[in-house]
Amino acid sequence: MELAQLIEDCRHERRSAQKALYGHFARPFFGLCRRYLKNESEAEEVLQNGFVNIFAALPRFEYISEAATVGWMKRVLVNECLQHLRRSTSFLQVGLEEAAEVPGGEDPLEGLEAAELLRTILQLPTGYRTVFNLYVLEQYSHKEIAALLGISEGTSKSQLSKARALLQQLITQAYPGHGLRKTR
Amino acid sequence: MDSVKPDKTLAGRLDGLELPGAPPFREEAVWNGIARHLRARRLRALWPRMAVAALLLLLAAPLLLLRTEVSPPPQARVTPETKDRISTGAAPAVEPTTKTMSREEATVATKTRVTQPAPGKVVVAPALPGDSSVAIVQVMVPADTVPAPPAAAIAATPAVAVTAPVRRFRIAHINDRGTPVLPEIAATPVPDEDRDPQGVLRLRRGASGPQTETEGPHERRPRRFSLSLSPQ
Numbered sequence: 001m002e003l004a005q006l007i008e009d010c011r012h013e014r015r016s017a018q019k020a021l022y023g024h025f026a027r028p029f030f031g032l033c034r035r036y037l038k039n040e041s042e043a044e045e046v047l048q049n050g051f052v053n054i055f056a057a058l059p060r061f062e063y064i065s066e067a068a069t070v071g072w073m074k075r076v077l078v079n080e081c082l083q084h085l086r087r088s089t090s091f092l093q094v095g096l097e098e099a100a101e102v103p104g105g106e107d108p109l110e111g112l113e114a115a116e117l118l119r120t121i122l123q124l125p126t127g128y129r130t131v132f133n134l135y136v137l138e139q140y141s142h143k144e145i146a147a148l149l150g151i152s153e154g155t156s157k158s159q160l161s162k163a164r165a166l167l168q169q170l171i172t173q174a175y176p177g178h179g180l181r182k183t184r
Numbered sequence: 185m186d187s188v189k190p191d192k193t194l195a196g197r198l199d200g201l202e203l204p205g206a207p208p209f210r211e212e213a214v215w216n217g218i219a220r221h222l223r224a225r226r227l228r229a230l231w232p233r234m235a236v237a238a239l240l241l242l243l244a245a246p247l248l249l250l251r252t253e254v255s256p257p258p259q260a261r262v263t264p265e266t267k268d269r270i271s272t273g274a275a276p277a278v279e280p281t282t283k284t285m286s287r288e289e290a291t292v293a294t295k296t297r298v299t300q301p302a303p304g305k306v307v308v309a310p311a312l313p314g315d316s317s318v319a320i321v322q323v324m325v326p327a328d329t330v331p332a333p334p335a336a337a338i339a340a341t342p343a344v345a346v347t348a349p350v351r352r353f354r355i356a357h358i359n360d361r362g363t364p365v366l367p368e369i370a371a372t373p374v375p376d377e378d379r380d381p382q383g384v385l386r387l388r389r390g391a392s393g394p395q396t397e398t399e400g401p402h403e404r405r406p407r408r409f410s411l412s413l414s415p416q
Contacts, residue, residue, distance in 0.1 A: 018222070022215055030209050040207045048217045048240035055222060114197045122199075137195035 003066045010058050018055055025070075025158055027134050035121060035133050036081040046084050050077040078138060085126060112171065118174060120170050128163035 006024075008016030029050070033043040054076050063069060112120075121129060130149065135156075136138040140148070142156040149156070202209070297311040309320045 013222075013226070015219070015222075016220075019215060022218065023211075026211050026214065027209060028199040030211075030214075031201055032195075035198060040209070044210060044214050048214050048221070051214075051218045052221045052225070055218070056225065114194075114201050115203060117194075117205060118198050118201055122203075136191055137198065139195075 003069060004063050007058065007061070007063050007069060009026070010055060011061070014057075022051055025073065029073070032074060032077055033081055035118070035137065036085065036130060038126075042084065046080050047077070050080040053080065058093075070126040074138070078134070079148075082130070084095075085130060112175070116175060120167060120174060122164055123170055124166060127159055128166060131156055132163040132167070 003024075006017050006021050010021055019101060028048070030043055030047050033046045033050070034040065037043045037046060054073055056078070061069075063070065121132065124132060133147045134148065135142070142153045142160075145151075145156040146153045151159075297309050299307050299309065301307060305322065305324060307320065309323050310316075
């Protein structure tokens with residue numbers, strides 16, 4: 001079934017359409033939530049709340065295109081993740097710590113397998129990980145990130161820089177051969 | 185910092201990825217939670233509607249009760265036929281009581297038609313023209329009584345089953361129940377000669393009855409006009 005038809009049926013609160021929409025997007029959206037949160041159970045909880053919010057907001061949603069619809073659903077889930085992080089006390093605590101400044105150079109993510117990269121991202125502190133996710137993977141601007149997290153644009157840039165440095169450090173520790181692979 | 189750039193394809197690769205050794209995604213359990221939330225949300229949305237409906241019902245209840253009190257008695261009904269009895273729910277205009285008649289009576293009732301062409305006269309005739317099983321009978325009844333149609337006629341009237349009783353009234357006379365009596369003065373025979381306009385006059389004095397006296401006869405005299413009016 002096409003996404004437009006699914007969305008239309010979900011607007012009329014048809015349970016089968018809601019389940020089909022969930023079945024189509026559950027796994028990628030779970031992965032999205034997992035990138036922001038500490039563990040799987042938290043990601044499942046946020047995914048559940050996010051889908052409830054999506055279904056609640058669908059009657060007011062106007063379908064334009066598939067890409068726009070998926071983007072809207074992702075934004076709902078990202079907001080849900082950020083709300084969950086705000087509720088937790090650990091949010092941005094580590095981000096305020098000083099991280100060793102690493103001079104700008106090559107992209108530390110280059111030549112890394114997806115699984116290795118994900119595992120490394122999950123090792124980042126919450127503040128760094130959030131800004132990194134929002135900027136690199138969700139493609140938010142620093143201005144948008146600052147508005148979302150309630151920080152200044154400068155803080156957002158600094159957090160991203162520190163996240164990149166820590167990420168490079170973690171990759172070097174975890175995958176000593178990474179530099180060799182990259183130069184090959 | 186410049187080396188870390190937004191990467192759309194990377195996000196796509198990571199989102200569908202499951203880390204080896206990580207707990208599996210409990211897709212069905214999450215869906216059950218979503219369905220439970222949606223059901224609860226739908227119920228919460230129903231509460232205000234149910235409250236409004238209950239309020240409207242409470243407001244409308246006195247009106248409905250008032251309407252029930254004012255409304256006419258329920259329509260006459262024919263109860264289902266039992267083994268050998270037929271009961272009629274309501275009676276016709278002349279006798280507003282419930283009648284129960286036997287099957288034979290009901291059969292007669294459906295075959296006959298009772299009419300009252302004149303006061304004091306009742307005719308029972310077949311309901312269907314040419315029905316030889318019913319004889320035409322004319323019955324004379326006292327003039328000062330209004331005969332009630334037989335029970336058979338009640339059942340034969342279609343209105344019995346479908347219409348409510350209609351009360352009919354008639355203007356009664358004070359002498360309705362008594363025997364009609366002519367005044368004595370009107371009953372006294374008048375001689376033929378008195379009926380002649382050219383004959384003698386017999387004047388009567390006193391009230392009617394045995395005390396009546398007759399005076400006369402007197403000659404009839406032609407009427408004279410006064411002089412002033414008579415032609416010269």
